[in-house]
Amino acid sequence: MGTERAAGHVHITFELPALAAAELAATGLPTTFYAGPTGEPRSAILESVRGASGIVCMLSDRIDAEVMDAAGPSLKVVANYAVGYDNIDLAAARERGIVVSNTPGVLDNATADLTLALLLATARRVVEADRFLRAGNDWTWEPDLFVGLDVSGGATLGIVGLGRIGLAVARRAAAFDMRIIATGSRASSPEAAALGIRAVTLPELLAESDVVSLHCPLTASTRHLIGAPELRAMKSSAILINTARGPIVDEVALVEALRDGEIGGAGLDVYEWEPSVSAGLLALPNVVTAPHIGSAGIATRERMASLAVQNVAAVLAGLGAVTPVDG
Numbered sequence: 001m002g003t004e005r006a007a008g009h010v011h012i013t014f015e016l017p018a019l020a021a022a023e024l025a026a027t028g029l030p031t032t033f034y035a036g037p038t039g040e041p042r043s044a045i046l047e048s049v050r051g052a053s054g055i056v057c058m059l060s061d062r063i064d065a066e067v068m069d070a071a072g073p074s075l076k077v078v079a080n081y082a083v084g085y086d087n088i089d090l091a092a093a094r095e096r097g098i099v100v101s102n103t104p105g106v107l108d109n110a111t112a113d114l115t116l117a118l119l120l121a122t123a124r125r126v127v128e129a130d131r132f133l134r135a136g137n138d139w140t141w142e143p144d145l146f147v148g149l150d151v152s153g154g155a156t157l158g159i160v161g162l163g164r165i166g167l168a169v170a171r172r173a174a175a176f177d178m179r180i181i182a183t184g185s186r187a188s189s190p191e192a193a194a195l196g197i198r199a200v201t202l203p204e205l206l207a208e209s210d211v212v213s214l215h216c217p218l219t220a221s222t223r224h225l226i227g228a229p230e231l232r233a234m235k236s237s238a239i240l241i242n243t244a245r246g247p248i249v250d251e252v253a254l255v256e257a258l259r260d261g262e263i264g265g266a267g268l269d270v271y272e273w274e275p276s277v278s279a280g281l282l283a284l285p286n287v288v289t290a291p292h293i294g295s296a297g298i299a300t301r302e303r304m305a306s307l308a309v310q311n312v313a314a315v316l317a318g319l320g321a322v323t324p325v326d327g
């Protein structure tokens with residue numbers, strides 16, 4: 001595992017946004033980064049991290065024991081450019097004394113905005129209607145042309161895993177006069193009560209919601225949290241929104257439920273086998289899709305990158321990470 005890398009070397013698996021790149025340059029830490037268009041291939045990561053003290057990575061990079069060992073004993077910090085950190089083997093990091101950090105807080109609003117965009121687009125069939133017009137179909141105003149779910153004024157939103165992003169979604173939903181119910185430890189908090197959120201169990205939430213929106217992290221206990229039985233437990237008119245992580249939903253069961261009319265529609269930003277998307281999903285008219293762009297606001301991405309850089313710099317300066325992951 002010999003290497004000629006300078007002390008404090010930081011490898012970034014992507015090209016940092018401009019402000020964060022300048023912030024990192026100002027630390028004086030030696031850096032390398034991957035400039036390819038679609039993410040650094042794993043074989044390249046295994047080479048480029050050799051001798052690194054810090055790695056700044058994306059949620060699509062699997063940072064496991066093999067990568068940590070490829071970096072070697074110099075590696076002190078892995079800073080994820082994401083709030084979710086299911087791509088990092090925390091146990092392997094702990095065993096090696098490597099600090100792991102993420103980017104909580106700075107992307108709540110952007111992700112909540114996209115959640116509402118998918119919710120409204122799916123409920124009111126905006127993408128279907130857009131395709132219909134572009135296809136040159138004849139039309140006149142008709143009482144049942146693209147009628148969909150009324151969101152404002154009483155539809156029930158069920159937030160699964162109420163945390164920072166779920167609360168940001170709830171604030172927006174409250175402005176639409178939605179009735180809001182939620183699961184998760186913060187569902188009974190004063191913040192939730194102030195938004196009129198009622199804490200419920202998952203079976204209650206599935207039975208009562210017109211819109212089910214997922215905001216829990218992906219862990220061993222949330223993998224396939226929404227499978228065939230849960231989809232069957234939803235209203236046949238209900239829509240499922242997922243801006244969290246794909247594997248929280250059993251995607252095969254989801255395609256079947258949508259195809260068989262067990263649920264009304266889905267708005268999806270994330271997929272079980274990302275970047276692959278089930279062909280069955282893409283063939284369904286009642287599904288609105290986006291390619292994992294929940295946090296893709298220009299300023300949000302700068303803030304995420306800046307926080308990742310601050311985390312690396314703090315750890316390599318011998319301080320604690322700004323936003324460490326508790327593993």
Ligand code: DGY
Nearest residue numbers: 082083084293294295
């Ligand atoms: C995250 O930060 O985990 C988001 O999924 C990025 O969009």
